[in-house]
Amino acid sequence: MIPIMKKRLVCLAFLMLFYAMTPMSLLAYEEEEELFGPISTEYFVPYLAPEPAEAAADTIEPSLPQPLLYEVRSGDTLSNIARSFDVSVRDLMALNEITNPNRLAVGQQLSIPPDFTGVEAIGGQSGVIRQVLSTTLTAYTAGYESTGKTKSSPAYGITSSGSKAEEGRTIAVDPAVIPMGTMVFIDGVGFRKAEDTGSAIRGAKIDVFMNDLNEARQFGVKKNVKVYVLAAKEAI
Template sequence: MKKTIVSLALFLIIASSFGTTASAKQYQVELGDSLWEIANTFGTSVNRLKNKNDLRSDLIFPEQLLEIDVEQTYIVEKGDTLSYIALEYDVTVDELLEWNDLDSDLILPEQKLTVFTDPVDSDRGQAVSAEAQAVTSEQTQETLTVTATAYTADCEGCSGITKTGINLNNDRDAKVIAVDPEVIPLGTKVYVEGYGEAIAGDVGSAIVGNRIDINVPTKEQAYEWGVRKVKVTILG
């Protein structure tokens, strides 16, 4: 079925260093259309269409106008991960995989990714969720790339008391990281990619320089985390 676009606005984002362009669409529903078909045509999802247009059901009508998410092209930078990009654009990793026909999380610098989101409203030319704004909107916030390991208070001989006095035995799910105080001062609030908001509340003999150790409830989760490179944003 031929689809009719009743308006098409093109935005050239003045952020050439990030190589981001976007286009917004408004679609007029035709007889026989369904949200699933429209979502499939424009590479978005039914849920995003419903949220974008404040629809409480899948019911749509001929000649109804639907706002379609902005389509953007993002050029991957060194150090980027799909989870980091998803956070900044307020989308999911699964959506990024689907939109770009990716079979894995592996992305490379200069690779072009298609992202569907709301109209641009940030310094990088993308919509940013309330959570991401807390992480990325202020230029004064510093972001570090660090090597992250994991530890747990659930071990024989472990006191469970951090350097700053936090008792992890009372709350095994507490978001606490061990840091090098020369890099991230104790007591600092941070956002750790793949972990969430946390407090720099502990130290460790092996945690020197750009390294952190995240607290997790069990040994199994610590093993599952392993060793990985992540971005840490200083929140204050």
């Protein structure tokens, strides 16, 4: 009697192992339950149908970054333009087919070599840069500590341009250096718009608007930060 039971147990174990490695339909599962009683599902491995082979993707040539454009201003020289973008005068001349580095016209647009490191930071998009500044950055809030205004004041949070100050967009500038409404790209900060002024903001100094006073204080003073002033038509 015992050998017969052992044989049945061995057969049952073999069947369970067989079905654990074989796709099982719901009908087959029900038939086994009728023959052997309920079978624990912990022994079954779910069957995953093989995914159809994907067609080989077409090889796409990577696109080259588009060069930025710089608009020549009065007093510019090819050497100081090259220095502003950390590129060589030779590369600048070659890209723009300049034969005489001393002949630049105000308003002339120069392409900046695409390997300029700032291209990636600015987003890899082409645009016209009107000026490159080395600035000092500070931060401010709409609060009394920065503006002298309280929350009960009708002008609380309102910029000199009349817009509501917004973190991630608003900066205070000296309009004599950066005209109001101008878009700029601040290295390490991102795109901002000149919407406000301040009594302490003179020359190449920019105040970055923030909502939180502690964050503004932690921002501190950052010197020699490059700021790319975009031409008016390059609105972001």
